[in-house]
Amino acid sequence: MNSQESERYVLREATVDDVHLMLSWRNQETNRQVSKTRHDITADEHARWWSAVRNDPSRRVLVYVRDDRPCGVVTFFDLRLDEPRTGALGFYLDAEGLAGRDETLPAWLAVMREAVEYAFDGLHLDRLDGEVLAHNTVVRQMNRRFRFVEGTPRQEMSDGREITVIPISLRRQDRRRR
Numbered sequence: 037m038n039s040q041e042s043e044r045y046v047l048r049e050a051t052v053d054d055v056h057l058m059l060s061w062r063n064q065e066t067n068r069q070v071s072k073t074r075h076d077i078t079a080d081e082h083a084r085w086w087s088a089v090r091n092d093p094s095r096r097v098l099v100y101v102r103d104d105r106p107c108g109v110v111t112f113f114d115l116r117l118d119e120p121r122t123g124a125l126g127f128y129l130d131a132e133g134l135a136g137r138d139e140t141l142p143a144w145l146a147v148m149r150e151a152v153e154y155a156f157d158g159l160h161l162d163r164l165d166g167e168v169l170a171h172n173t174v175v176r177q178m179n180r181r182f183r184f185v186e187g188t189p190r191q192e193m194s195d196g197r198e199i200t201v202i203p204i205s206l207r208r209q210d211r212r213r214r
Contacts, residue, residue, distance in 0.1 A: 043102070044102065044146075045149075045150055046146075047098040047099070047100055047101075047110055047147045047150045047151070047154055048098060048101060049097070049098060050097040050098060050099045050101075052090075054099050054109075057099075058086075058097075058099075058109050060084070060130075061109065061128055062077055062082070062109070062130065063077055064132055066132070067131055070172045072169070072192070072194045072199065072201070073194060074185075074197075077202070089111075094113065094115045095111065095115065096100060096115070097114075098110040098111075098154070099125050100114075100129070100150065102143055105133075106130075107129060107134055107143060108143065110127040110132060110147065110150070110151045110152075111125070111126045111156070112124065112125060112159065114165075115159065115161075120162040120163060121160055121161045122161060122162060122164075123162075123164060123165070125165070126158070126166060127148075127151060129143055129144065144178060148182055149182075152182060156208050162207065162208050163202065163208065164205070165208050166179075166184070166204045167201050167204065168186075168204055169199055169200065169201060170200035170201070170202055175200070180212070181212075182206065184185075184211075185204065186203070186204055187200050187203045187204065187205065189201065190202075190203075
């Protein structure tokens with residue numbers, strides 16, 4: 037990667053100044069449709085979440101910055117930093133802002149690449165896990181591109197509806213390298 041590319045895509049730790057942006061992105065219809073919880077997250081719910089995650093050693097909340105503009109959130113959770121080192125990944129983007137700039141696909145690919153690199157090169161994980169809803173075919177395709185393997189789908193109840201959740205996993209040795 038050249039120095040210009042490294043400056044265009046950055047993951048940085050989230051701060052209290054990011055909380056309002058994160059909530060606005062999470063509540064965008066596009067993001068709610070592919071999340072386990074589809075309801076609008078209230079400010080109180082979001083404040084409780086932020087209070088719980090900000091100093092939790094088993095979690096990291098990062099902001100994805102593209103061209104000096106915050107435009108996404110990457111969360112690492114269930115971090116186990118003993119042997120084997122494992123953790124789970126989730127992310128969402130400013131779908132409306134990126135679509136308005138015609139940057140959705142490049143941003144998706146870049147945030148996923150940055151998240152995987154952070155997991156294996158920053159957190160030094162041996163395995164990275166996550167989940168995807170079965171109907172989210174675009175993200176499932178992207179996950180396969182990054183060599184995540186899908187596990188056995190399971191049914192869950194969330195927000196009063198039944199959803200199909202597919203676990204995903206990527207081992208350090210199987211990841212794509214730049």
